[in-house]
Amino acid sequence: MDMPDTMMTTRASCSASAGFGAKARLNVGLVAYNWEADTSLALWNLVTYARRTPAIAERVTFIEHCAATPKSLMDEEAQLFFLLKWQETHQFDVIGFSCYIWNIKFVLRAAKAMKELWPQTVIIFGGQQIRGSYIPFVFDRERCADICVGNEAEVTFRDMLLNFLDGTPKLSAVGGISYMKVAGDADRFHIFDGFGRVPADRLYHETADATLIEDINDIPSPYLGAIDLPMGGAFLYEASRGCPYRCSFCIWGESKGVREYEMERVEAELHNILAHHPSHIMFCDGTFNMRKDRAARILEILVEHLRDGRVQPFSLLLELKLEIIDDNLARVMDELVQLNPLVTFEFGLQSASQEAAKLMRRPFAEDRFRKAWNRLSDQLKSSAIIDCIYGLPGDGIEQFMQTVDFCYSLSPHRIQAFRLSILPGSEFERQAEEHEIRYMREPNHMVYETKWLNLDQMAWVETFGFAVADLYHFHGTTIKCLLTMKDQLGLTGFSGLIKSFVDWAGRERILGSIYAGNRPEGRWRAIDLSKLLERYVVNHLLADAGMADPAIVERLHDLFRYEVTMGRVAVGGIAESPLPALSAGGGAADLAIRVELMHSRFNIPAFLIAARGQSDIEIMDMDIADSHVAFTQKAGHQGVLVPISYRISGRMASLIEAARRDTAAGAGLAPILSKLVKIGIVAEAGSA
Template identity: 30%
Template sequence: MKVVLSTLNAKFIHTSLALRCLKAYSGERFDIDIAEYTIKDPSMNIVSDIFSRKPDVVGFSCYIWNIEETITVINMLRKIMPDIKIILGGPEVSYDMDFWMNRVQEVDFIVVGEGEETFHHLLAEIEGEGKYHMVFGVTYRKQREDRVEVIVNPPRPKLNLNELPSPHRFQEDIPHLGSRVVYFETSRGCPFSCQFCLSSIEVGVRYYDMERTKADILYLIDSGAKLIKFVDRTFNIKRDYALEIFGFLIENHRGCVFQFEITADIMRPEVLDYLAEHAPPGIFRFEIGVQSTNDPTNEAVQRRQNWMKLVRTVMKVKNSQKIDQHLDLIAGLPLENYDTFRGTFNDVFELRPEELQLGFLKMLRGTGLRRDADKWGYIYMDRAPYEMLGNDLMPFGDIVRIKRVEDVLEKYWNAHRMDRTLLYLVDRVFPSPFDFFQAFGDFWERSGWQKIGHQLEDLFSRLWAFLDSLPLPSVKDKGSLTTEREDTSGDDPFSFDAIIAVAGARLDPDVVFGLMKYDYFLNHNYKPRKTWWDFTMDKAVWSGYMRRLAERPGEVSEKFAALGLNERELQKHAVIERLPFDLDMFLATGEVNKERHTLLAVLYAIEAGNSKPKARPFMLTMEAGSEAFSL
């Protein structure tokens, strides 16, 4: 009996741990192929490939991101292979099984929950006597005299994880390990009961044997894995277990990167101290689900969170400069309106995470929040991903506006294309980070840019167009605006118009223009062929600066002089800009001094030990108005 296990991943670089777990458990008895595709692949291509494998049974792993595309494939498969057995599994179909069996008539079976043992037993019955009523954890169709009945069998008891074979030892995976994300679990289950999350349904946490876990990780590293993502719901729930794994990875990483989902407010200080002292920079990444800092919201969804301890953990990790942190927020949770979400966003952005992921509540099947949707007045999409469209406190109009925040947040902050510029804007110009991203997102939408693509220079020119649109009063000493707003209605003295007006009053165009130029140059590894602004320096002045840099490099720095570059080499590998303030002082102290100017020289040349150039900035400070290039 030929079996094909398949799924449609969100991206090509992703891999399915679930399929490998099923094959590892059943592959010795049954002839099993793994066939992975993406949701972007044409359905005809997917069906053609599965057809060419001539399977008797096809199983699909289903999630909110692939269920609709999977159904299209199933519809086509049934028409061209009417006798094939089709099995669904995964979190998307493990709840409301009657619904799925009625909606997708082509499906023969649904495997519910943990699938290794259930799937193996089901395959044995398909090949054998067909006693499906004996297979715990399966939903199937039974032919009665006058109708077809959907039968939902009782669930299967939890598995002993240490009796499961490793899903990481397939030879056919080895050539692809270096170019794909490898998903890895050291435990199953979650100790928390957050009502918006499927993990809350499974009570208790079970662990794999430590030595087996270490052996599998070492095998993957030795076989060429470059990124291993641990899928444990809360990796650090068991301190000693997590600490031992961290230590093992530090000793054996060999350049591989490891990503974990952690609960920051339960991270023990001794673990943080150990990581700060021993972890090499760049091999660990932490994903931290903050979701909301609004206490009534967390209480409503049964989420326990100590904000002060979370901040302590995030800042200690950040200060160690060893580990990148990815913090998650969810817009649309109960008892959170536009203003309280603004507060949540600002609270988290204040921590300056390397990435701030702004998501929107999904009303997942099986969760408590979906069952209580009427209590909070939720309306949401009928089909996956079941995203909320509004509730009693956050109407659809607010959701639309926050989506604009998400859009520019992703393009600018999470991409880290102009961090210095953004920090100036959120700290010194706009009343809060959220207000900047909201105002810019609204402007982006009004400008129609969401309908067209962009290059790097477009991102800079569009930000400048937005800032140029702000009202610039002649007097720059307006009073500061409070960062708290009680209401966003027209009667609010700190309405959005007021926020824009105060931002315009605080903006110093010289400073932001200079910072944007600096960020733009540092975004390139090679000398940029064009700039997003008009280069206005007179050619004679430009030549004079180049001559001075070549003949008197010590005025810049000893490091610059040590390069020993002549004028021709500078013209080939360097860009220069004169900025009307002291950039070096600003970057060091935050002070704006316009009595001294900066000649910014960015060099693009190959350094010893590097295979490609890297932008290296050098600065020459001079008095305002001086003809600094003359010799």
């Protein structure tokens, strides 16, 4: 197809363009897609720090677009056209993308589209994905970013803008950037056209290391007036930067040690964030509890706001090093969980193997880890996630199964299992040849094989790891009950049960149930394994062992139904049923019932509460007691739903069912409507 002459002219001139030229004014667009938040601390820090310089404050206009990472193809299309219209409207001179392993594929797609339509626009990539061998990969293969920024970017970004405005400092003197230079002139960079063509006189060039800020308190706080914070937003927050540890699979410890924000500033920032009633806060500190007293004080700020009702429960995620939690910090964490059931604490175990621990520079002592775990209350344990990684140098199948069994013995809320990714700039990237690691060069950089796992073994352990995470999360109580009967069932433990299930079901049926795309329910994994597990338990485990005791089978059946319902609520949510125009005060309101009901012969809620923190659960401890359970959900962030269950009376269940069938019957709910609204069973129609 012929291309219009005007377009050909534009493309041809830009393909040979170099440098940027002094600009009287700059129009800069900044884009961030974060998995955990719809705001961006990284972009806010760049802007607030750059604006300290008068020339930038007076001559540069910043417009940011922050959103959740697209979770489906439909979301991607919508975001892509939004960005294109955004650029058409604002005609940015420069667009900067914050790049991470979870968003880079979409960022590349968006950047290429920008280049195809506006080839003269300078595209800059920064963020944790832009490190190590991935930077030359971007220029060699992707050809849509004109400059890549490695490491921390506040100083680098400021200096680049000054170069674009007035040519000072020279581009070659700006630390921490890479670009295609004009041969013989490192101060002129190639601007890619929409075709990704590179003239013969362009050469890859890296400048000296970036200048890092000694005192991060020099960055003006985006949370204290510099940025308009959204009400009900999802926020990323860091009280410190860097990590004291240098784990080989990670890049947190690659920067300039650990630098902390002053506690007075942290307190003021958190007060202001909480005053905006957040839907979610994720602490991004490399090791949040590196200083235990400081960590306890930070969490006490949240506790104080929750205790006196200044803020309602919100989704909260913290990653901590378990072994350095002391009694005082554990006490504050426990009160936080009691006040806010939407809190999740994440602990990285990664591997219980000594060889793997040594190679990833992460010392592990089982007795120390278990002692620290036992310092936590049962309620706190039931809000905790333990992470483990398969495919680590030093670990084969047997070692990973031992890690899984150790995790199971602690009885956390969830066990997460991830295949190792070789992050750009990490120690394992530099050691790939030594450990015979073969991995994806494109994101998400997952390992195919190592010296300890060949390709077939990696395929099996991938299936095993998926089953571990999915079945423990959705059917952990059923599994704990089965394992108390392991001798009768011929099982060797948790990993043995999952191995038996994997071998029985086969790889295709298990991996075929993986969620499609990068959707929010991916955080929960899929629930398609429920049907497979039920068939495995009934038709294989119990049948082969000759265990047909009705007392056991009936209890397992109802417990399984309960877990399936909880899983369905977590992934799919609950359909709403309109309620008559009632409110707690008797006035009009647009309300809906948001609940799923289950009737059981057994008191399952009491059984689950009694089993908190336990790895051995006797199914016969489940009392016979006619029970009605109401399932509802708390809205988390980015569409992730938190399932909640309550034991209710038979009369209440009857009223809810009647109101669903006949809205006029909903009048019977009026006397207790305020309580139902508070616990989430009744809500404003259409609300999240």
